[in-house]
Amino acid sequence: MYDKYLEMIELELAILIRRITNATNRKLIGVIDRSAYLLLHQIATYGAAGVKALASEFQLDISTVSRQAAALEQKGYLYKIPDPTDGRAYSFQITESGLKVLMETKQIRMNIIEETTKDWTPEEREMLGKLLRKWNQSVIGK
Amino acid sequence: MYDKYLEMIELELAILIRRITNATNRKLIGVIDRSAYLLLHQIATYGAAGVKALASEFQLDISTVSRQAAALEQKGYLYKIPDPTDGRAYSFQITESGLKVLMETKQIRMNIIEETTKDWTPEEREMLGKLLRKWNQSVIGK
DNA sequence: CTATATAATTGTATTATACAAATATTTTCC
DNA sequence: GGAAAATATTTGTATAATACAATTATATAG
Numbered sequence: 001m002y003d004k005y006l007e008m009i010e011l012e013l014a015i016l017i018r019r020i021t022n023a024t025n026r027k028l029i030g031v032i033d034r035s036a037y038l039l040l041h042q043i044a045t046y047g048a049a050g051v052k053a054l055a056s057e058f059q060l061d062i063s064t065v066s067r068q069a070a071a072l073e074q075k076g077y078l079y080k081i082p083d084p085t086d087g088r089a090y091s092f093q094i095t096e097s098g099l100k101v102l103m104e105t106k107q108i109r110m111n112i113i114e115e116t117t118k119d120w121t122p123e124e125r126e127m128l129g130k131l132l133r134k135w136n137q138s139v140i141g142k
Numbered sequence: 143m144y145d146k147y148l149e150m151i152e153l154e155l156a157i158l159i160r161r162i163t164n165a166t167n168r169k170l171i172g173v174i175d176r177s178a179y180l181l182l183h184q185i186a187t188y189g190a191a192g193v194k195a196l197a198s199e200f201q202l203d204i205s206t207v208s209r210q211a212a213a214l215e216q217k218g219y220l221y222k223i224p225d226p227t228d229g230r231a232y233s234f235q236i237t238e239s240g241l242k243v244l245m246e247t248k249q250i251r252m253n254i255i256e257e258t259t260k261d262w263t264p265e266e267r268e269m270l271g272k273l274l275r276k277w278n279q280s281v282i283g284k
Numbered sequence: 285c286t287a288t289a290t291a292a293t294t295g296t297a298t299t300a301t302a303c304a305a306a307t308a309t310t311t312t313c314c
Numbered sequence: 315g316g317a318a319a320a321t322a323t324t325t326g327t328a329t330a331a332t333a334c335a336a337t338t339a340t341a342t343a344g
Contacts, residue, residue: 003264006252008271011183013162013255015278018180020159022201022301035331038160041153052291059164061333066293068331088291088340110148113155116280122145128273129150131266136157138258177300194322203302208324210300230309230322289342296335304327311320 030105032077035068040077040094040102048081048091077101172247174219177210182219182236182244190223190233219243 024034032040042057043049049057055065069092072078077098083089094102117125166176174182184199185191191199197207211234214220219240225231236244259267 003256003267005264005267005271006255006259008275009255009259009267010248010251012271012274012278014176014180014183014251016274017159017162017166017176018200019278019281020155021163024159033330034156034159038156041156050291051293058160060331062292063294063334064332066291070293083291086291086341088338090292106152109152109156113148113151114145116277117148117151119280120276122147124273124276125145125147125151127269128277129147129154131270131273132154132158133150134262134266135258135270136154136161138261139161175299192322193324202300204323205303205325206301208322212324225322228310228322230307232323285344287343290340292338292340294335294337296333298332298334300331301329302327303329304325306325307323309321309323312318314315314317 030108031101032105036072036077037102037105039065039068039072040098041106043078043092043094044099044102048093050083050089050091054092072098172250173243174247178214178219179244179247181207181210181214182240183248185220185234185236186241186244190235192225192231192233196234214240 038058039054042054051062051065051069054060054069055062058065069078073080073092077095078092079095080090081093083091117128120128180200181196184196193204193207193211196202196211197204200207211220215222215234219237220234221237222232223235225233259270
């Protein structure tokens with residue numbers, strides 16, 4: 001299957017990724033960086049989890065997530081809950097303060113998206129949202 | 143303007159970025175990494191350019207691009223052309239070998255996209271390509 | 285109960301990045 | 315025309331996110 005839109009998706013994804021990673025890698029949006037945002041978002045959405053599960057979800061090394069979670073715990077955005085059935089294991093839950101910065105950050109991000117798409121029709125925004133979701137679901141398991 | 147699709151775009155973009163950066167940051171696709179791919183792509187598409195212009199295009203620090211370009215020169219994918227009108231300035235042009243690895247890498251990326259969207263209709267691929275392009279154009283100048 | 289497996293943390297190295305300093309050259313302007 | 319300022323690039327240094335390896339503490343298997 002050749003399809004000129006494959007080529008378009010390839011190029012535009014590359015550009016999108018470059019721009020967004022440049023805008024969010026080093027710099028903070030709100031008071032937290034991208035990895036912190038995703039960690040808080042994951043826990044806020046799916047509940048408390050241990051570093052192993054989080055690392056698996058994010059496809060990061062456990063040690064990486066361990067440090068990220070420890071940093072967020074240090075800042076008071078997460079707290080550690082010992083697993084009652086396994087003395088080695090902990091899960092991280094989000095705090096009130098963590099939820100607050102997550103919401104603030106989400107709002108800032110949504111404002112950026114609103115600004116970027118301010119000349120779009122509602123249908124275009126809807127299509128982009130749905131196609132990105134479909135893309136992410138199509139990728140699952142890869 | 144509140145729009146539930148803003149929220150959907152926000153979340154799905156975050157997931158997309160996390161997945162793609164994890165898949166391309168550290169690891170190579172083909173024989174070059176993401177930053178090398180973008181640099182070669184830029185030069186192949188728009189012609190020879192100096193580090194200042196490239197850094198501006200990528201919104202990276204000049205020193206960062208200088209090192210990236212030097213690394214690609216070292217590997218034989220780029221070569222340096224002194225600016226005849228300015229003894230301080232150089233531009234980088236892509237070599238045959240650079241073009242070859244760029245094409246190979248692009249093909250690998252397109253194969254991944256083809257695989258990811260194998261159950262999509264042609265119209266969905268077209269819409270995603272066009273909306274990503276529109277997004278990237280909407281972002282210009284931000 | 286000992287050996288092995290596992291959850292998490294900590295040590296170490298690498299890499300992409302930014303900012304600052306250095307170098308070489310060009311432009312400005314008196 | 316020459317000194318001062320500006321500019322293009324490279325190189326030095328620091329930081330942060332990451333992976334892999336080693337360690338620690340606990341659990342499970344045989």
